[in-house]
Amino acid sequence: MTDKQRHSWVSIRDSIREMILNSTYGPGDKLPRDEEFAARFGCARSTVHRAMRDLAQSGLVERRRKGGTMVRRDPVTRATLDIPITRLEVEQKGSTYGYQLIRQSVQPSSPAIMANFGLPEARPMLRVEALHLADSRPYIFEDRWICLETVPEITSVDLTRESANEWLVRNRPYSRCDLRLYARPGTPSDSEILQSSPGDALFVMERTTWIGDAPITSLCAVAHPGYQLFTRG
Amino acid sequence: MTDKQRHSWVSIRDSIREMILNSTYGPGDKLPRDEEFAARFGCARSTVHRAMRDLAQSGLVERRRKGGTMVRRDPVTRATLDIPITRLEVEQKGSTYGYQLIRQSVQPSSPAIMANFGLPEARPMLRVEALHLADSRPYIFEDRWICLETVPEITSVDLTRESANEWLVRNRPYSRCDLRLYARPGTPSDSEILQSSPGDALFVMERTTWIGDAPITSLCAVAHPGYQLFTRG
DNA sequence: TACATTAATATGTAGCTACATATTATTGTC
DNA sequence: GACAATAATATGTAGCTACATATTAATGTA
Structure with a gap:
């Protein structure tokens, strides 16, 4: 006993x-x-x-x-996803990482972005569209909005050299992260940027982060056809 | 001080x-x-x-x-996904859940399934193809393989009434779960089962579970167009 | 009966000690 | 110098006490 x-x-x-x-x-x-x-x-x-x-x-x-x-009456399957910096993800696969800034501009947050953050009114944000490459082939296209009130320093970062993804992850830890995953058919615009066929199915990851209650960034990342997301072993 | x-x-x-x-x-x-x-x-x-x-x-x-x-030199975005029983997911959205067994047969594990489990040789498995419905519309189609050595009782379960998803989750806790998420274009077969258009992008969740080292089940779940997966708040 | 107050109770947390374990650093021996 | 044995060290875990907190149950009062 x-x-x-x-x-x-x-x-x-x-x-x-x-x-x-x-x-x-x-x-x-x-x-x-x-x-x-x-x-x-x-x-x-x-x-x-x-x-x-x-x-x-x-x-x-x-x-x-x-x-x-x-x-629990209704058990759930609980899985932990690790989403690394895109550059590291590419390099870990043994590929050469590339990065390309497509567009960048200050805009008031769009209704969709406001909804992601749960903001009642628009705020000034930096919108950054960029492409991550693996072995010179399109890997992930990201359309990112960064809250200028929370992250004013971002305006002085040279985003043609360093991706906003990397800068933020290294400099702005977050306290909350919302994630949404889905599939959508590629648009003509996707085809152009990702060099995919119009009929391709694209994997989309939407990610929104806050520090405390302050919005940091909200982004929509569209992966190249064939992309897969795993749980860590 | x-x-x-x-x-x-x-x-x-x-x-x-x-x-x-x-x-x-x-x-x-x-x-x-x-x-x-x-x-x-x-x-x-x-x-x-x-x-x-x-x-x-x-x-x-x-x-x-x-x-x-x-x-950590390379911070990661870590997110926890809750994947509930499909019936509860449907009911939580206020829809009526439906379930339909399409096919069921004992087969030796296919090479793809053996790869998922990391098995060196084939094992007898019960393959179950079934459709989950929300308000009588196709919601998720699952192609599931269940290891008969680990879960022999499954043969005596009436899978026309209760989904394998539900029975397993309620009766077979697992110690390890691998998850793989991706998008793929709908095939003609998908179109038929999910009543989707041939060009649609489909969200796919592959899930493999073990208890200890013993394989339990490996499944490929294909969601209807428009399906989204969230992290829990 | 309705409602506020109080008591009871199970989990949650802080702080302590003692020891276990993994890994690095040091020392000893050939 | 190479390599094995040993010591040192930082985290990991088990066990204890005391108290905090949330929630239910019981009680008292209008």
């Missing part, structure tokens, strides 16, 4: 997960309190707590103060 | 992040040890540890035993 061996929170977590898996506790059931589990396993409450926190983060259980811990 | 107020690990984390942000510590720099930070902030090492663990998980710093903590 009261074995003295140290129990790792990982093994406790796996034990509890196993119980949920083999229906000792089913979806919607309330689990025993942490203390109860601790007594049962012969470990400290903090160890059970850590195990539970992990199970909660992975989406298997749901915890609420006083309410206790419940097995 | 030595203020007695309690410091939350969140505020410690934000302070350290702030320092990295304002270039007190730049990319590639080594940060002070946890104890040093603890003394500086006037808090316990465990609090700094928790803050650091969070920064490491978010991809801003990298930690190694004895090696200490370093600011």
